[in-house]
Amino acid sequence: MNSKFNAEINAEINAVIVHGSNASNKGNWFSWLKQELEELSVKVFLPQFPIGENQLLFSWLESFEKQAEKERFELNKNTIFVAHSLGPSFVLSLLESINFQIKACFFVAGFTGKLGIPEFDSIHGTFTEKKFDWSKIKKNCKKFICIGSVDDPYVSIEKAGELALILGAEMIELNNQGHFMFFEFPFLLKKIKEQL
Numbered sequence: 001m002n003s004k005f006n007a008e009i010n011a012e013i014n015a016v017i018v019h020g021s022n023a024s025n026k027g028n029w030f031s032w033l034k035q036e037l038e039e040l041s042v043k044v045f046l047p048q049f050p051i052g053e054n055q056l057l058f059s060w061l062e063s064f065e066k067q068a069e070k071e072r073f074e075l076n077k078n079t080i081f082v083a084h085s086l087g088p089s090f091v092l093s094l095l096e097s098i099n100f101q102i103k104a105c106f107f108v109a110g111f112t113g114k115l116g117i118p119e120f121d122s123i124h125g126t127f128t129e130k131k132f133d134w135s136k137i138k139k140n141c142k143k144f145i146c147i148g149s150v151d152d153p154y155v156s157i158e159k160a161g162e163l164a165l166i167l168g169a170e171m172i173e174l175n176n177q178g179h180f181m182f183f184e185f186p187f188l189l190k191k192i193k194e195q196l
Contacts, residue, residue, distance in 0.1 A: 013078040013103070013196060014043040020085025020109075021124065022051045029185040033082065036189050040196065042080075045073040049090075057126040060090050061097075080195060081105040081141075082188070084180060085155065088163065089127040095140045096133050104143040104195045106188065108180050109155040110163050117154065134166060144169035145191060149177035 015037050019025050025048040034044045047067045050059045068074070075094075079102040083091045088110030095102075112128045114121045138144075144167040148160030157173055164171035174187070 011076045011078055012043060013041075013080070014045065014073070014076070015080045015082060015192075016073075016075075016091075017044065017046045018081065018083035018087035018090055019049065020083075020087050021120065022055060023085070024048065028084065028181050029183055029188070030084075032184050033189060037192070040193070042196070043073070045071060055123060057090065057093060057130070060127075061093065064094070075102060077101060078103050080192065082108070082192065083110065084108045085110070086124055086127055089124070092132055092137055093127070093130070095137045098140055101139065102141050104145065104192075105141050106192060107144065107146045107160075107163065107169070108185075108188065109148055109152055109160060110146055111155045111159040112163055112166075113159075115154060115156075115159065120154065138167060143195060145172065145195075146170070147172045147174065147180075147188065147191075149174050149180065151176060152179050154179050 017025070017030050017033060019027065019030060025046045030046060034046050037044050045068065047064055049063050075098060077100060081091045081102070083105070088107035089112055091105060092112070112132065114129065146160055146164035146167070146169045148155065148157045150157045150173060161171055
């Protein structure tokens with residue numbers, strides 16, 4: 001993967017939006033955010049990852065590389081990741097696989113380890129229960145912003161906060177946002193604009 005993603009070529013500001021567990025890249029606020037960022041001249045890559053029994057870390061990594069190649073998308077020093085739910089754990093593995101620093105990561109309801117919900121823990125293991133190279137991950141991203149909701153029924157604010165603490169991230173706690181499953185997310189867009 002390292003040979004395909006180079007910090008020095010294609011250094012335009014771009015963004016990758018990563019959906020969560022058994023989800024669609026057309027769900028929630030993902031398509032809305034893509035359109036909003038494209039209006040700001042940001043190139044946006046919004047891949048669809050395998051779900052169901054194919055929802056495994058290695059299949060997501062393979063899918064990411066194939067779709068990125070097809071769309072001629074390259075990570076670079078001005079890349080911004082925006083990831084929801086299971087998505088942040090996937091992004092952490094991507095950050096382990098590159099050898100340069102990207103611009104920023106926005107993790108919405110992100111977590112690692114077990115959630116304590118058996119139906120989810122049984123399908124998240126390859127993503128969240130691996131040994132992460134935290135030193136390399138932190139070296140490879142200039143700024144981490146974690147966003148959680150105090151009433152999230154799946155990813156507790158404590159779990160979101162744990163990830164923020166490990167990353168040395170800015171932690172934003174919101175009220176009454178649930179698992180952030182709505183169609184527009186102006187607050188997130190505002191925070192992203194601050195990093196452009």
